[in-house]
Amino acid sequence: MPELSPRVGLFVTCLVDMFRPSVGFAAVKLLEDAGCTVEVPEAQTCCGQPAYNSGDTANARALALNVIAAFKGFAHVVVPSGSCGGMMVKHYPELFEPGTTDHEEALDLSRRTHELTSFLTRVMKVEKVEAEFPARATYHDSCSGLRELGIRNEPRKLLASVEGVSLREMTDSEVCCGFGGTFCVKYPGISDKMLEKKLRHIEATGADTLIAGDLGCLMNMAGKLKRVGSAIKVRHVAEVLAGDYGTPPIAEAE
Amino acid sequence: MDLGAANFKDNVGKALADDKLQHAMTETGPRFVYKRTKAREALPEFDRLRDQARDIKDHVLDHLDIYLEKYEAKVKETGGHVHWAETPDDARAAVLEICRKANARMVTKGKSMISEEIDLNQYLEANGITPVETDLGEYIIQLRNERPSHIIAPAVHLTRDQVEADFRRVHTHLDPKRDLTEIPSLVEEARGVLRQKYLTADIGITGANFLIAETGTSIIVTNEGNGDLTQTLPKVHIVLASIEKLVPTLEDATTILRVLARSATGQDFSNYTTFSTGGRRPGDLDGPIEYHVILLDNGRANVLGTEFQDMLRCIRCGACLNHCPVYNAVGGHAYGWVYPGPIGSVITPALIGIENAKHLPNASTFCGRCEEVCPMRIPIPKMLRHWREKEFERHLQPTSMRWGLGFWAWMAKRPKLYRKATALAARVLANQAHGKGRLKKVPLASGWTEFRDLPAPQGKTFHQLWKERRP
Ligand code: SF4
Numbered sequence: 001m002p003e004l005s006p007r008v009g010l011f012v013t014c015l016v017d018m019f020r021p022s023v024g025f026a027a028v029k030l031l032e033d034a035g036c037t038v039e040v041p042e043a044q045t046c047c048g049q050p051a052y053n054s055g056d057t058a059n060a061r062a063l064a065l066n067v068i069a070a071f072k073g074f075a076h077v078v079v080p081s082g083s084c085g086g087m088m089v090k091h092y093p094e095l096f097e098p099g100t101t102d103h104e105e106a107l108d109l110s111r112r113t114h115e116l117t118s119f120l121t122r123v124m125k126v127e128k129v130e131a132e133f134p135a136r137a138t139y140h141d142s143c144s145g146l147r148e149l150g151i152r153n154e155p156r157k158l159l160a161s162v163e164g165v166s167l168r169e170m171t172d173s174e175v176c177c178g179f180g181g182t183f184c185v186k187y188p189g190i191s192d193k194m195l196e197k198k199l200r201h202i203e204a205t206g207a208d209t210l211i212a213g214d215l216g217c218l219m220n221m222a223g224k225l226k227r228v229g230s231a232i233k234v235r236h237v238a239e240v241l242a243g244d245y246g247t248p249p250i251a252e253a254e
Numbered sequence: 255m256d257l258g259a260a261n262f263k264d265n266v267g268k269a270l271a272d273d274k275l276q277h278a279m280t281e282t283g284p285r286f287v288y289k290r291t292k293a294r295e296a297l298p299e300f301d302r303l304r305d306q307a308r309d310i311k312d313h314v315l316d317h318l319d320i321y322l323e324k325y326e327a328k329v330k331e332t333g334g335h336v337h338w339a340e341t342p343d344d345a346r347a348a349v350l351e352i353c354r355k356a357n358a359r360m361v362t363k364g365k366s367m368i369s370e371e372i373d374l375n376q377y378l379e380a381n382g383i384t385p386v387e388t389d390l391g392e393y394i395i396q397l398r399n400e401r402p403s404h405i406i407a408p409a410v411h412l413t414r415d416q417v418e419a420d421f422r423r424v425h426t427h428l429d430p431k432r433d434l435t436e437i438p439s440l441v442e443e444a445r446g447v448l449r450q451k452y453l454t455a456d457i458g459i460t461g462a463n464f465l466i467a468e469t470g471t472s473i474i475v476t477n478e479g480n481g482d483l484t485q486t487l488p489k490v491h492i493v494l495a496s497i498e499k500l501v502p503t504l505e506d507a508t509t510i511l512r513v514l515a516r517s518a519t520g521q522d523f524s525n526y527t528t529f530s531t532g533g534r535r536p537g538d539l540d541g542p543i544e545y546h547v548i549l550l551d552n553g554r555a556n557v558l559g560t561e562f563q564d565m566l567r568c569i570r571c572g573a574c575l576n577h578c579p580v581y582n583a584v585g586g587h588a589y590g591w592v593y594p595g596p597i598g599s600v601i602t603p604a605l606i607g608i609e610n611a612k613h614l615p616n617a618s619t620f621c622g623r624c625e626e627v628c629p630m631r632i633p634i635p636k637m638l639r640h641w642r643e644k645e646f647e648r649h650l651q652p653t654s655m656r657w658g659l660g661f662w663a664w665m666a667k668r669p670k671l672y673r674k675a676t677a678l679a680a681r682v683l684a685n686q687a688h689g690k691g692r693l694k695k696v697p698l699a700s701g702w703t704e705f706r707d708l709p710a711p712q713g714k715t716f717h718q719l720w721k722e723r724r725p
Contacts, residue, residue: 012716012717014666014676016716017676017715017716017717018676018679018680018711018715019680019709019710019711019712020709020711020712021712021714021715021716021719022712024716024720025716025719040716040717040720042669042717043669044669045665045666045667045669045672046662046666046672048663048666050659050662050663051659051663052639053620053639053642054642054646054651054655054659055639055641055642055643055644055645055646055647055651056646056659056660056663057643057646059659059660059663059667062663062667063663063666063667066666066667066669143619143620143621143622143623144620144622147621147622147623147625147626148622174623175579175621175623176579176619176621176623178579178619179619180618180619180620180621181619181620182655182659183616183617183618183619183620184619184701184702185699185701185702186616186617186655186701187263187266187616187617188701188702188704188705189266189267189270189705190266190270190580190583190584190617191619191705192704192705192706193270193583193584194579194580194583194619195705195706197579197583219708219709220706222692222707222709223692223702223706223707223708223709224705224706224707226692226706226707226709227694227705227706227707247712248691250691250709251691251692251707251709251710252691252692253689253690253691254689254691
């Protein structure tokens with residue numbers, strides 16, 4: 001049995017905060033529907049991954065400590081992103097010397113932190129969501145969620161319970177879309193080549209909606225789909241699970 | 255040493271615009287991936303074998319000095335010679351000396367990445383000795399005067415018609431009507447030419463997949479059998495190997511062999527696995543009279559005991575290349591030096607200096623597929639990140655990137671300020687999108703907007719809305 005109304009801290013992520021708050025609200029709805037009490041600590045900013053992946057360990061540590069402090073005392077910390085989630089779960093403990101208090105606290109946060117769909121299914125034992133969303137959809141597995149956190153069936157299982165959603169798998173759904181954080185602006189040509197391949201696989205499914213669990217990858221794929229004039233709609237998994245079809249898809253007009 | 259790795263960005267531009275290369279890469283990449291998946295599924299203990307393989311190499315690397323000594327003693331016992339080479343210069347000089355003593359005019363060569371690392375062919379030619387590559391892929395790139403673009407499939411960047419054109423250019427004896435449209439006919443043609451070379455070569459040079467400490471044996475695996483002819487027909491056999499090829503026992507080698515071919519080509523075993531222990535013994539009917547091993551360090555010993563040590567577990571199976579979306583997008587030559595792909599981006603900075611290979615560790619999305627498939631469980635993304643740390647420490651990254659990220663981190667450490675800045679940025683960008691939901695151009699963001707639109711922010715930030723809705 002899952003705990004009764006656990007106190008959950010939502011780590012919003014920079015991209016959701018700035019570009020697509022609707023994903024954050026969808027996450028809040030899903031968590032509350034599952035019986036959680038949700039809070040959003042004010043002091044949170046970024047998980048520090050851009051610094052970490054650029055070799056700037058000092059700033060990565062500072063930002064990690066900020067997140068650790070902001071989420072003290074929550075039973076669980078939930079993140080609507082496998083990438084920021086992977087940073088907090090897998091990489092925070094690597095940032096600090098074992099045996100130090102910071103390391104202990106990083107480990108403690110790591111144990112309490114979950115990506116949204118895996119939290120709903122694994123911790124809250126959610127079997128299905130009450131939602132409706134008309135979509136012939138295909139799902140892209142974002143790299144960090146898949147390979148750092150082992151998330152694969154969780155979003156698919158929940159999506160299958162949404163009324164109106166039918167899922168069709170694309171070839172190579174687990175191959176990177178070419179986002180990679182700063183990679184996509186440092187090496188736009190390579191990123192674009194990777195995107196082209198991804199788009200071919202998405203289009204081959206005949207899906208009208210592309211879903212994934214990370215806003216970075218979604219913005220990358222949506223940006224390309226719209227640039228080439230595709231009608232495929234792009235959505236974060238939380239929005240679909242929350243039945244939020246009123247909000248325009250990513251990169252589309254109001 | 256050519257420093258093509260420093261020109262990564264230019265190399266990438268060319269590679270992306272090269273239709274033939276792009277065609278060749280989309281043909282073969284997926285095939286390797288499919289075959290490895292099948293091979294893994296067919297062997298339930300595959301992942302357990304990977305753990306064992308990793309542990310074997312970790313053990314060797316922790317005691318490398320002991321195993322090297324043991325190995326050297328064993329090679330001597332079996333009548334062979336060991337030559338220590340700290341640098342490529344040393345290795346080349348050792349090869350030349352052996353060639354001179356044997357009055358060699360022509361050497362046949364099996365596939366060897368160490369030969370590439372020390373640029374042996376050029377050197378031999380400059381000294382009046384003709385090297386002949388006998389692995390089909392290597393033979394093709396020798397005709398083209400190129401480097402291999404893949405560790406195990408050197409000519410994977412070429413289409414069949416390019417190879418046919420090369421054959422017709424160089425094999426002037428070819429009847430123009432001879433049909434070379436199928437790969438087997440190309441193989442047949444190359445074999446015909448090589449047969450004579452095997453017989454006339456004075457020396458055969460091969461690489462080594464493993465060196466066995468307990469027996470002094472070197473092992474090569476091939477699919478064409480060319481390595482066997484290369485090393486058994488001439489009077490002298492030279493093995494070129496780097497120091498980390500060592501494993502303690504034959505048993506250890508066979509454990510690792512079980513994951514090698516499966517990871518590389520999806521075969522259970524390569525067609526030929528050849529063990530060489532010393533030269534011809536009294537009573538042997540054939541085999542080389544002299545057996546030499548040249549052991550190259552070239553910076554590897556410096557890697558021992560550092561955060562990069564794990565890279566030395568690599569058995570050069572090529573799986574990380576085959577599964578890498580970046581490698582598959584640009585091909586191997588873009589990496590600009592001997593070892594391409596994910597593991598190449600870890601090794602190259604160690605061997606030629608990070609300042610000469612600055613882009614390589616950065617040209618990765620950290621998607622993690624390389625680590626996922628590596629039979630030796632090398633944490634490649636982590637090693638790449640370590641190189642980025644070195645670059646950061648030494649200020650080797652572009653200033654704009656450094657300042658941009660530094661400024662952003664400075665803000666992110668100040669939540670109140672960060673809130674205001676993000677709210678402002680979200681509003682400005684949303685306004686600029688004029689309700690279209692996306693932007694085609696954004697100042698300072700051409701890296702993004704060159705190929706894709708930027709999805710516009712919804713207007714207010716989550717934190718603003720949260721305050722409004724849940725005061
Ligand atoms: S790093 Fe691993 S996957 Fe890549 S070539 Fe070496 S052993 Fe194979």
